[in-house]
Amino acid sequence: MADPMLYDYPDPLEGWKDQEPLSTQRNPDGKSLKNTQTPILSQSYTTFIDPLAQDSRGAFDIHIYYTATSTFETSFARSLHERIRREFPELRIYPMFDRPVGPHPKAMFEVNLFSPQQFGAFVPWLVIHRGPLSALLHPNTDDAVRDHTQRATWMGQQLALNVDSLIEFERRRAAAEKSATTTTNDGA
Template sequence: MSDPSLYTYPSPLEGYRGLEPLPDVKTADGKSYLNPAAEKRSTAYDSFVAPIKNDSRGGFDVHIYFLQSDDEEVKFATELWERIRREFPELRIYRLWDRPIGPHPMGMFEVNIFTPQQFGAFIPWLVINRGPLSALIHPNTDEEERDHTQRATWMGQPLPLNLKLFKRMGKKQGESLRGSLNAQ
């Protein structure tokens, strides 16, 4: 996976500094804290937070993996794929790949999620219905390698991705940028 020290992280309190201290009052369960009412609802309910994409690519990709040499897993993945297509037609669902493709080490299919509401409905559904399959959930930003590593979340057993693809993409993008800069 990725080394977290390679990245910078803005403070989670950006935009919330200098406010009154939060109350130290607990709720009736005696364990959780009573939170003050917010002046307005978080915009994260309606659109993905920057730098996550809110466009036709989708804010999140979900890659659902299966061992292509295991007939039972292939059957289960095929049935899951069909069920997702029927129950969540608003999501973009790609074909079943019966071999490794891109950075993905085994057979898989991909689902794109476009809104926080879809994310909130589909991810809990997948937690219950994915069976023995592993799933990689990652945001779509302009940092492909980071999205697939440091920002990724796994359901089930994490799998090693082929990150060489991202290294080559980064090198090619850098060479292309240098070439266009030299041409000016």
């Protein structure tokens, strides 16, 4: 994982600072705090926030890992892959990779999530149905290294990713963007 002190973080209360103080009153359960209810739900129920990708990449990727040399894990992964395709046909799912790919240290397959509704339905389902397999849940923003490290969430055993491949990917992407900008400016 990345050192959290390497990054800047926005103030969680940005845009909410001039509000009335919150009550310390408890709900009837005697434990939880009573919140002031409003008729409007957070936009996060229907729209992913910036800087999450709103394009063909999807806002979140989930990588589900298995040990390719384990008959049990491979069989379980195949069954899980099929079940996801049948129960969630609206999700984009990739074929199973039987070896490490990119920063991923083991065989795996990937599922992309494009909406809060998909996220809310699929992530709890996967928590229950992933069995012995580990899963990496990460956002897609313009910082692949941070997405796979500091912003990553793991289900099951956390695996060490090949972060160097992500750093190289970011370097190439920046060079391509710079080249495209230079070409556009030269042609104007």
